[in-house]
Every structure is written in structure tokens, then in C-alpha cells.
Amino acid sequence: MxxxxxxxxxxxxxxxxxxxxxxxxxxxxxxxxxxxxxxxxxxxxxxxxxxxxxxxxxxxxxxxxxxxxxxxxxxxxxxxxxxxxxxxxxxxxxxxxxxxxxxxxxxxxxxxxxxxxxxxxxxxxKEDFVPAAADVLTFRLAPAITFVASFAMFAVIPFASGWVLADTNVGLIYLIAVSTLSAYGVLLGGVSSGNKWALIGALRAGAQMVSYEIPLALVFLTVAVWSGTLSLGGIVDAQLGLWNFLPLALPFVLYVIASLAELKHIPFDFPEAESELIAGYNVEYSGMSFAFFFLAEFVELFLLPALIVVFFFGGWHGPLFGLEPGSLAAGALESLYFTAKTAVWVWIFLWIRATLPRYRDDQLMEFAWKAMIPLALFGLVLAAYLRLIWR
Amino acid sequence: MSLTAFYALAAFVLVFAILAVTTASMVRAALSLAITFFLIAGLYLLLGSPALAAIQFMVNASAIPIMTLFIIMMTQSRTSAGPRSWQIAAGLLAAAAALVFFKGNVGHGDGQITPVSPETLGVNLLQAALLPFEVASVLLLLAMVGAIVLARRRAG
Amino acid sequence: MSTMSLEPVPGRSDEMIVNMGPQHPATHGVLRVVLGLEGERITRAVPHIGYLHRNHEKIEEARTYPMVIPYTDRMDYVSGTQNELPFVLAVEDMLGIEVPDRAKKIRTMFFELYRLASHLVWMGTAMLDLGAISPFLYTFWDREIILGIVEKTAGARMLPNYYTFGGVRRDVHPDFFKDVADFLDHMERRMVDYEHLVLESPVVHARTIGVGVLSKERAVARGVSGPVLRASGVAYDVRKAFPYDAYPDVEFEIPTSPDGDTYARFWVRFQEMYQSIRILRQLVELTPKTGPYKGKAPARIKPPAGERYRAVENSRGELGVLVVSDGTDKPYRVKHRGAAFSNLQIVPDLFEGAKFSDAIAILASLDPVFGEIDR
Structure with missing residues (x-):
């Protein structure tokens, strides 16, 4: 230059x-x-x-x-x-x-x-107004539901060995449930806005999120089948020798794509297409209500890469340099590893956001239903078979 | 402490269930139903089955409300008339009958909660309750195919 | 029949009548399109223009001929001096003014520089409409360089008021030819990147191939010109058909494509950028570095009574000006034929049956600039 x-x-x-x-x-x-x-x-x-x-x-x-x-x-x-x-x-x-x-x-x-x-x-x-045609209670509730759904994922993420709020043995099902809930908040926001454009945006967003949840859930199941447990701490522990992204390469790629779609991130940011529908489902929101939608999206921008790290990159695993496992220092070091790996993945997501144009709505859906679901099913069967013969 | 939790959850379940059938706005009714199911998932948790609670949350409190919202949006039906008097009477009658029917079972439990792990749930689904499980999945398949046929007929 | 809105058609109860614009990020200006939407599909489209009407043609009737030139600048505001040329050529014809060779070449250089600038704006905004936010900034940086080059010579960036009857207003800056040569080197490297980002992107392929197909017959019937026409297979370019300025002296080709879809329009504009670079390279060599930059023109511009139509190949198509003179120093009538105005006529045809996001891609490929459409 x-x-x-x-x-x-x-x-x-x-x-x-x-x-x-x-x-x-x-x-x-x-x-x-x-x-x-x-x-x-x-x-x-x-x-x-x-x-x-x-x-x-x-x-x-x-x-x-x-x-x-x-x-x-x-x-x-x-x-x-x-x-x-x-x-x-x-x-x-x-x-x-x-x-x-x-x-x-x-x-x-x-x-x-x-x-x-x-x-x-x-x-x-900013003035947090409610449009005259909107259903006030649901209008106020929608951003809260979306934010809570994203925030609730924190409960099961293991930052280090033992550093989990709730290491339930159904962590994966819980994750699927809360990601579905965030789609619900989006839909509710659009429906209760009393605005045609918001409705169209909410329909698109909801349809997209729901369609991409199926491959997402299938990949979750694949990881569960491979690791033999539904709890996230267990999944991380099971990656002690080999990080999952190698044997589970296909589900890993599918999971990255499905996460991009869940986040409504480019190239799947159709519901928020700024140059088409202005802002889609949250066009009537302003002030703190809008801030909650925004906050939910950025918290998920951290959480979904964190999940990629948990499922495929060994979570908080890393060399401990002789520190005693389970101690505070070891926990701090492991959480630093976790943060570093998540940061790499957040950077990759942002890189994708900066580069690619967006796919059209029906192309998105076609891709989810005709390409990702069969591939995810195939990945699941393959992982089950491999687990049978290798372990 | 779990008794307090139980009473609180049960009270809210009742409140939201009644809201769900009495509200005029369809969107609020669907929302109240979702909250009711969510609280019932809490009850399952109290009963020691986190797997069932998570599945209840995932299916009834997340996915089904999304479906109802889609239906509301696409059919543009926003309000429904409240329950009519005969419906209220029928509901109260059903509640009374249920009370009488289950009265024999109230207060006879031994207060022990055996936690059910996902493995147990899965094993039971695929061994002891295999036939109903398969029948349910065939039923879902039928419903999906039927929906596609109906949609195609309407569009074409 | 009221064309201000669409009346609902009985029997089409699913159709939603929606207003797109005039404030909309994707309509490239102030365009209002009333759409009949059935779900995602557009059934009817009625464009409404006039939101940027500034009364140019009437105002120009009350200005002397040199005063008209800045008004013409403001029509297609991303193309700068390209708008001045047909008016200047028409008046030069009516007065019989000779333009020296060097002035012709300088005018052509500015003409092609502005074509590059306009196509860069098009590329950035088209990719922005399709969802890619970064190419916009790269293309605007390149355009900054062009505008800086123009500013050194003409004093203003976007609306330079540089051409005049007989040539150009002032001589070019001493650094001009070196600046342009350096810029062309830089641009050739950048075009490789742009080709990767735009023409070879699978997402762009998915959004534009097969979308908004315009047949040759319909394009000719609607009076479409410019890259849109050439992308439908008609090899008509005013620079070859009715050459002006230095175009007879340079070698260049007219890219056409038989497909007529949005991707073809993208591709044709890319090839035009390559051809512009080629023309500019030749002109940097051919232009005499010293010599007259303006021919002899009368002090008072008073063309004899009569009329004259001249057209040039704008970045958008055939931009024409009809000057009707009544012998005084103010024109009796100046009629501008806007290229984008005629191109916009195919919007209802192309939108029908398309999906809503296809409509965005189609508008991006038509590249309307509302200064030219509404005047």
C-alpha cells in the first residue's frame, strides 16, 4: 500500500x-x-x-x-x-x-x-417505548426470554476441572432445550411487535433457528454417543487422550455451520439482514429491551464457541506444568486454556462475519434440511459404529 | 425444603394453567401453557428425574410453544373468546372427578425419591417400553407426512 | 386507474401489499416500490420515483450555457464529469468549436476514471446489499485515490465542473500522468482480489446465477442500455456506435454475455472495469504532455437556433442530452435522457415471480442512481 x-x-x-x-x-x-x-x-x-x-x-x-x-x-x-x-x-x-x-x-x-x-x-x-399496536406484556417479555435462554447455557459450561455450576448428567439435553428457547424468544418478539416487517423477520428467524437445531441436536447426540455420557464435564474428561475434532471431523464441521446459523451470524444472518428488513424481528425495540436482544446475541457469540471447545477441542485440557490437579492454581490455568481456545474460535467466527455475503432464506433452509440433516445422521451412525469397534 | 419448592411450583402451575385457558389473546395463552409445562419440568426435577425434566423442558416448554407460535402467526388468529360457562362447569367437574379418583393415592407414598438416571430412562425406553416407543415414533412420522401432504395440497 | 398503490385483487387473499422504501438501505437511493408479496414471492411490483426530483431541466432553462454544466454534474453524482460531456458535445457541435487532440484525450481519461469510480461504488454497495460488509470499504478506498487524483487537477472530488466548451477548464496537474499510472498498477492488483471476493464467491453465485433473467428482446423493447443491455447479449455501446472524444484512437472491447441474469450483469461490469484500465493505460502513453487543453470558444456562448442530441456511454448506459437553442445565451430546453431511468423500467418485469431477496440482488445489479432518474 x-x-x-x-x-x-x-x-x-x-x-x-x-x-x-x-x-x-x-x-x-x-x-x-x-x-x-x-x-x-x-x-x-x-x-x-x-x-x-x-x-x-x-x-x-x-x-x-x-x-x-x-x-x-x-x-x-x-x-x-x-x-x-x-x-x-x-x-x-x-x-x-x-x-x-x-x-x-x-x-x-x-x-x-x-x-x-x-x-x-x-x-x-433511550426511550424504551412500546408501539401502540403491540401486546405490551409479551413485547416486554420476549427480550427477557431470549436473554435468559442464552444466559442459562452458562450453567453447564465447565471452565476448568470441577468448575461447573451444575454438572448434571443431562447437560446436553438441557443445552438443546435452552437453545430452542432462544428461538422462542425471537418469535415472541416478532409476533408481539404489531408490525408486518417484524412478523416476517420473526418467521424467518424462527424457521431458520428451528431448522438448524436439528443438525445441532444430532451433533450433540453424536458427541454424547462417542463420549458415552450426557454431561459436559464427562465429555471433556473423555477427551483426555484425543480431542474430539479428529475422530468426529464431520460432525465438527456441521456443528460449526449450525452454530453460525443459531447465532444468526453471516452467512446465515438473514433474519437480521440489515440491508433488507432493517432489523427484522427487533425493529420495534429500542432502549434496554433492544439491549437485551443484543446482549443475548453477544453472549451466545461467546457461548457457542465455548461449546465448540468443550465438545471438540478438549475443553480446559492443557499442560499443567506440575501443578496439582484440583487445586486453585491448576483451575486458574485450565480456565485460561479454555478462554484461549474459545478466543480462537470467536476470532474465527468474527472472521467469517467480516468476509462472506449472506445466503438467501430458502437456500439456507434447503441446505439445512437436504444437506446437513442427512450428513448429521450419517455422522451419528458412523460415530456409534466407531465407538463400538474402537472402545 | 423440597416441600416448599413443591408447593410453590404446584401453585404456579395452577395459576398459569388457568391463565392459559381463560386468556383472550392466543399468544398469551400459548405463553402461559409453555410456562405451565416448564414448571411441571421443575416438578419432575423434584421427583428425582432430571432426564425427564430436561426432555419435558425441551419438548413441551420450548419446541411445542414454537410450533404454536408458528400456527398463530400463519393463521393470523390472535384472539379467542374466553371459556364459555358450560366449559368452565365441565372443567370443574373434571377436576373434582380427578380429585376423587386420585384421593386414594394421596399421602401413601413413602417419601423416598429414587433418582432416575438417563441410562435407566434410556434402557427402559428401549427394552421395557419398546412397543409404545416405536408406535409413538411411527405416529410422529405419520403426522409429519400428513402435514406435508396437506401443505402441498393447499399450495398446489 | 390509480397507480399510487396496488389495490388488492379478489381471489388473492394471501397477498400482502407492502411498501419498500423510499427510506430503505437496499434501494440505492430514494426508490419506492409497492410490492404485492405472497409469502416470500413477489407477485406485483410498481416502482414510484420522483423523490429526488430537483427540477434540473427547468432550472437549466434560466441559466447561461456555462452555468448549466455544474447542474449536469449533479445528475449522476457518482459519475462526476461523465454527465457534463453530452451537453458540452452538443453545444460544441452547434457552435462548431474545435477541440484540440490533447483536450480530447484528457477528457476521455477523466471519463474513464469516473467509470472506474462509479463501478467501484456499484461493487461495494452491491456486495453490501448481498451481505458482505467488507468489500465496500476496499472499493471506497480505491475510489478515494481516484477522487484525490481528480481533486489535484480540478479542485473538487465528486462534482468537479471540469469540462468546458472546447476542452477542459484548466491544465492537468504535473503529477497527473504519474498518479494515474501508479493508480492503474494498484488497481490491477486489487482487481485480482475483487474477482476472488465477488465473482468467484460461491455465495454470490448462489444469490445471482439464474436470478432476474432479462431476455434480449425485452431489454431492447424497454430501451435498456449500458451494462444491463450488454449482459443480455446485445453488443451496443455508444463509444463504438457513435464515437466521441478520443475513443476512435484507443483499442478496447465491449464485453457482452448471453445469459442476462444478475451474475452476467456483475460480470459485464467487471469486464468493463478491466477495459477502462486498458483504455487508461493507452491514454497515459498517447496523451501529449504539453499542448493546448482548450480550443477556441466564443466568450459568450450563444448557439444558433436549432437543436442537437448527443449521447455518451455513461457507467449506467446511454446518457443523452437534447439541447434546443433559440439563439439567446440561455438554452430554450435541455432534455436529459437518463440511462438509469430507462433501465428502471424493467423492474416490474424482473420483480414478478422473484423472491424478495432476489429483488434486492436485481436492484443491486441494475445500479440505479436516483440523481439521474429523478433529475
Missing amino acids: SQIPIPEDRHFRPRLLGYDPQKSRPWLERTVYSAYVFVFWLIVIGTYAGVPALFGALGWDSGWGFVLMRTLQVVLLFLLSAVIALLLILLLRKYLGKVQERYGPMHYGPAGGIQTVFDALKLLA
């Missing part, structure tokens, strides 16, 4: 804000991201190791004390999801800027680091 004739300085306009936009400071940006990840890591340690240790020391381990402990952990996880949303929205804008040869937000905070805080404040300050 240094050979092209950049016109003389006075021809090249933007001179905002008193700093030279020709000089970006990548070290500053990296420091900002590391700061966010550090805060994230601290909250994870606090939630999964700090709070149980505190409550154990106080002796409030059972009965109502247990309920209180879990409540506190959930509150901390809510804080975690806020940090995740802050970081991911910033990262999305900055990364899109990098791909598109521009800087992204640069104004608020060091290299734009606090931009998302101001976005959130703006959304808070």
Missing part, C-alpha cells in the same frame, strides 16, 4: 479529535483487550473457586446457604456476561475495522476501549 499515490495531505481530509489517525497504536489495543480478558478471568476464578471457598469456610454449604451461594454465583456470571458483551462488541468493531482497512472506534478510552460502555449508556438512556 505504500506505492499508491496517496494524495497530498491537504487533499486527504479526516483530522478529527486532535490525534493523527495515520498512527494506530497496536500495543495499546492489545493492552486493552488483555485487560478485559484479565477481568474476565478474575470473575471466572471468583465465581467458581472464590465463592464456594468462601461459603465453605463460613459453613453455609447446604440448604438455604447453598441456594444463596448459587444465587451469588449467578449474579457474578451475569457480571461476566456483561464483560463478555463489552469485550465482544468492541472486538467485533475493531476486528471488522482491521479487515476493512480502518481503525474502528478510537475515541472513548485508550484506543477506543471504553466505547462499548458508552454504547450501553446510550441504550439505557
Whole structure:
């Protein structure tokens, strides 16, 4: 790019804000991201190791004390999801800027680091109106359902060995259930908006999410069959010698595609096609209600890559360097591995978002029903057969 | 403590079930039904079967409400008249009959909850209850085929 | 019969009558299309224009001939000086003004630079409509370079008011030829990337191949011109049919495609960009670096009474101007034939039976600019 004739300085306009936009400071940006990840890591340690240790020391381990402990952990996880949303929205804008040869937000905070805080404040300050034609109760409820559905996935994600809120032995079925619930919130939002365009958008979104849930569930089942357990902690433990993405290569690819569709991410972002339906199902939402839809999407942008890591990349496995497994230090290191692997996958998702155009609605559905479901079924049968003969 | 949870869940189940049949707005009725099923999943959890609770959540509290919303959206039917007086009477009669029928069973349990693991559930489904399981899946297949035939006839 | 809206047809109870635009991110400007939608399929489409009507033709009747030139700029605002040329050529014909060879070549260079700029805007916005958000920024960066080159010479970027009767207003900047040569090197590297991102993308193939097929007969019947016509198989280009300026002196081809679908329109515009680069390379060599940039023109422009129609090949098609003079220094009537205006007539035909997102792709491939349509 240094050979092209950049016109003389006075021809090249933007001179905002008193700093030279020709000089970006990548070290500053990296420091900002590391700061966010550090805060994230601290909250994870606090939630999964700090709070149980505190409550154990106080002796409030059972009965109502247990309920209180879990409540506190959930509150901390809510804080975690806020940090995740802050970081991911910033990262999305900055990364899109990098791909598109521009800087992204640069104004608020060091290299734009606090931009998302101001976005959130703006959304808070906006008038949260309800359109006259809308069904008020359901209109208010829809973003809440969507957010809760996404947030509820946190309950079963293992950040490190033993660091899980609820290591139930039906974790996978629970995951399928809550991802279906987020489709429900989207539909409800569109139906209750009282707007034709929102209805069309909600129909498309709902149809797409429901269609892609079938291959998603089939891949979940494949992983369950291969690992022999329905609990996520068990699935991670079963990957001790071999990470799942090698023997389960086909389901892995299908899962990545299905996750993109669940997220309503490009190339499947038809329901949110900004250039076609304005915003689809959430066109009538503003203020904090909209913020909840937005938050749900970005929390899922973290959670679905986290699930990819849990199912196919060995979760929190990594070299412990002699630390005693089960100790706080080992747990912290393992959660760092988990975060790093999830970050790689989030980056890949953002990369896809920056590059590809979107598929048309019926092409999406055709792909799900005619290509992904047969492939997923085939993958399931293959995995069952392989498990029989190998293990 | 589980007794408190049981009473709370049961009360809310009743409230939302009554809401589901009395609301005029179809969307709210479907939503109340979904919440009712969700709370029943909670009851299953109290009974020690997280597998069944998760399946109840997945099917009845997530997937079926989505289907009902699709139907509401596509048929554009938004309101329904509330229950008529004979329907209310029939409902109360059915509730009374159920109370009488089950009265013999109330208070006879031994208070022990045997947790049912997914393995047990799966094994039972595929061994002891195999025939009903297969019949149910054939029924679902029939329903799917029927829906496709009906849709095609309407479009073509 | 009221054409302001669609009346529901009895027997088609499923049809939803929806208004798309005039504020809509995908209509490339202020276009309002009233659609009859049956689910996802469009059954009827009625476009409504006029939201950008600025009364150019009437205003130009009250301006002297040199004052008209900036007004013409503002019609197809992404194509800059391309709009000035037919008016300038018509008046030059009526007055018999000789344009020196160097001026002709300079005008042609600017003409082709703006074709590249316009096609870059088209590519960015078309990909944006299809969902890819990044190519928009790459193409606008390249366009920045073009606009910077123009600004060094003409003083303004998008609407330069640079051509005048007899040639151009001022001589080119000393760096002009080197800038253009460097830009062409850069552009050739970028075209490889654009081809990967746009023409070879499987998602673009899925969205555009077989979509919005326009037959040759219908295209000719509707008066379509430009890349849309050439993508339906008709090899008509005003630069070859009625050559002007320096086009007889350069070698170039007219890309056509027999398919007539949206992908063909994309492909033809790409090939036109390659041809523009080729023309510019030849002109960088051929243009004399010193010499007159403007021929002799009378101080007061007063063409004799009469009329004259001249057309050029805009980025969108045949842009024509009919100048009717009554002997005074203000024109009696200036009629602009907008290329995009005629191209828009096929919208109802192409939309019928298409799905809604196909409609977006079709509009993107038609590349309407509403300054030219509404004037």
C-alpha cells in the first residue's frame, strides 16, 4: 500500500479529535483487550473457586446457604456476561475495522476501549417505548426470554476441572432445550411487535433457528454417543487422550455451520439482514429491551464457541506444568486454556462475519434440511459404529 | 425444603394453567401453557428425574410453544373468546372427578425419591417400553407426512 | 386507474401489499416500490420515483450555457464529469468549436476514471446489499485515490465542473500522468482480489446465477442500455456506435454475455472495469504532455437556433442530452435522457415471480442512481 499515490495531505481530509489517525497504536489495543480478558478471568476464578471457598469456610454449604451461594454465583456470571458483551462488541468493531482497512472506534478510552460502555449508556438512556399496536406484556417479555435462554447455557459450561455450576448428567439435553428457547424468544418478539416487517423477520428467524437445531441436536447426540455420557464435564474428561475434532471431523464441521446459523451470524444472518428488513424481528425495540436482544446475541457469540471447545477441542485440557490437579492454581490455568481456545474460535467466527455475503432464506433452509440433516445422521451412525469397534 | 419448592411450583402451575385457558389473546395463552409445562419440568426435577425434566423442558416448554407460535402467526388468529360457562362447569367437574379418583393415592407414598438416571430412562425406553416407543415414533412420522401432504395440497 | 398503490385483487387473499422504501438501505437511493408479496414471492411490483426530483431541466432553462454544466454534474453524482460531456458535445457541435487532440484525450481519461469510480461504488454497495460488509470499504478506498487524483487537477472530488466548451477548464496537474499510472498498477492488483471476493464467491453465485433473467428482446423493447443491455447479449455501446472524444484512437472491447441474469450483469461490469484500465493505460502513453487543453470558444456562448442530441456511454448506459437553442445565451430546453431511468423500467418485469431477496440482488445489479432518474 505504500506505492499508491496517496494524495497530498491537504487533499486527504479526516483530522478529527486532535490525534493523527495515520498512527494506530497496536500495543495499546492489545493492552486493552488483555485487560478485559484479565477481568474476565478474575470473575471466572471468583465465581467458581472464590465463592464456594468462601461459603465453605463460613459453613453455609447446604440448604438455604447453598441456594444463596448459587444465587451469588449467578449474579457474578451475569457480571461476566456483561464483560463478555463489552469485550465482544468492541472486538467485533475493531476486528471488522482491521479487515476493512480502518481503525474502528478510537475515541472513548485508550484506543477506543471504553466505547462499548458508552454504547450501553446510550441504550439505557433511550426511550424504551412500546408501539401502540403491540401486546405490551409479551413485547416486554420476549427480550427477557431470549436473554435468559442464552444466559442459562452458562450453567453447564465447565471452565476448568470441577468448575461447573451444575454438572448434571443431562447437560446436553438441557443445552438443546435452552437453545430452542432462544428461538422462542425471537418469535415472541416478532409476533408481539404489531408490525408486518417484524412478523416476517420473526418467521424467518424462527424457521431458520428451528431448522438448524436439528443438525445441532444430532451433533450433540453424536458427541454424547462417542463420549458415552450426557454431561459436559464427562465429555471433556473423555477427551483426555484425543480431542474430539479428529475422530468426529464431520460432525465438527456441521456443528460449526449450525452454530453460525443459531447465532444468526453471516452467512446465515438473514433474519437480521440489515440491508433488507432493517432489523427484522427487533425493529420495534429500542432502549434496554433492544439491549437485551443484543446482549443475548453477544453472549451466545461467546457461548457457542465455548461449546465448540468443550465438545471438540478438549475443553480446559492443557499442560499443567506440575501443578496439582484440583487445586486453585491448576483451575486458574485450565480456565485460561479454555478462554484461549474459545478466543480462537470467536476470532474465527468474527472472521467469517467480516468476509462472506449472506445466503438467501430458502437456500439456507434447503441446505439445512437436504444437506446437513442427512450428513448429521450419517455422522451419528458412523460415530456409534466407531465407538463400538474402537472402545 | 423440597416441600416448599413443591408447593410453590404446584401453585404456579395452577395459576398459569388457568391463565392459559381463560386468556383472550392466543399468544398469551400459548405463553402461559409453555410456562405451565416448564414448571411441571421443575416438578419432575423434584421427583428425582432430571432426564425427564430436561426432555419435558425441551419438548413441551420450548419446541411445542414454537410450533404454536408458528400456527398463530400463519393463521393470523390472535384472539379467542374466553371459556364459555358450560366449559368452565365441565372443567370443574373434571377436576373434582380427578380429585376423587386420585384421593386414594394421596399421602401413601413413602417419601423416598429414587433418582432416575438417563441410562435407566434410556434402557427402559428401549427394552421395557419398546412397543409404545416405536408406535409413538411411527405416529410422529405419520403426522409429519400428513402435514406435508396437506401443505402441498393447499399450495398446489 | 390509480397507480399510487396496488389495490388488492379478489381471489388473492394471501397477498400482502407492502411498501419498500423510499427510506430503505437496499434501494440505492430514494426508490419506492409497492410490492404485492405472497409469502416470500413477489407477485406485483410498481416502482414510484420522483423523490429526488430537483427540477434540473427547468432550472437549466434560466441559466447561461456555462452555468448549466455544474447542474449536469449533479445528475449522476457518482459519475462526476461523465454527465457534463453530452451537453458540452452538443453545444460544441452547434457552435462548431474545435477541440484540440490533447483536450480530447484528457477528457476521455477523466471519463474513464469516473467509470472506474462509479463501478467501484456499484461493487461495494452491491456486495453490501448481498451481505458482505467488507468489500465496500476496499472499493471506497480505491475510489478515494481516484477522487484525490481528480481533486489535484480540478479542485473538487465528486462534482468537479471540469469540462468546458472546447476542452477542459484548466491544465492537468504535473503529477497527473504519474498518479494515474501508479493508480492503474494498484488497481490491477486489487482487481485480482475483487474477482476472488465477488465473482468467484460461491455465495454470490448462489444469490445471482439464474436470478432476474432479462431476455434480449425485452431489454431492447424497454430501451435498456449500458451494462444491463450488454449482459443480455446485445453488443451496443455508444463509444463504438457513435464515437466521441478520443475513443476512435484507443483499442478496447465491449464485453457482452448471453445469459442476462444478475451474475452476467456483475460480470459485464467487471469486464468493463478491466477495459477502462486498458483504455487508461493507452491514454497515459498517447496523451501529449504539453499542448493546448482548450480550443477556441466564443466568450459568450450563444448557439444558433436549432437543436442537437448527443449521447455518451455513461457507467449506467446511454446518457443523452437534447439541447434546443433559440439563439439567446440561455438554452430554450435541455432534455436529459437518463440511462438509469430507462433501465428502471424493467423492474416490474424482473420483480414478478422473484423472491424478495432476489429483488434486492436485481436492484443491486441494475445500479440505479436516483440523481439521474429523478433529475
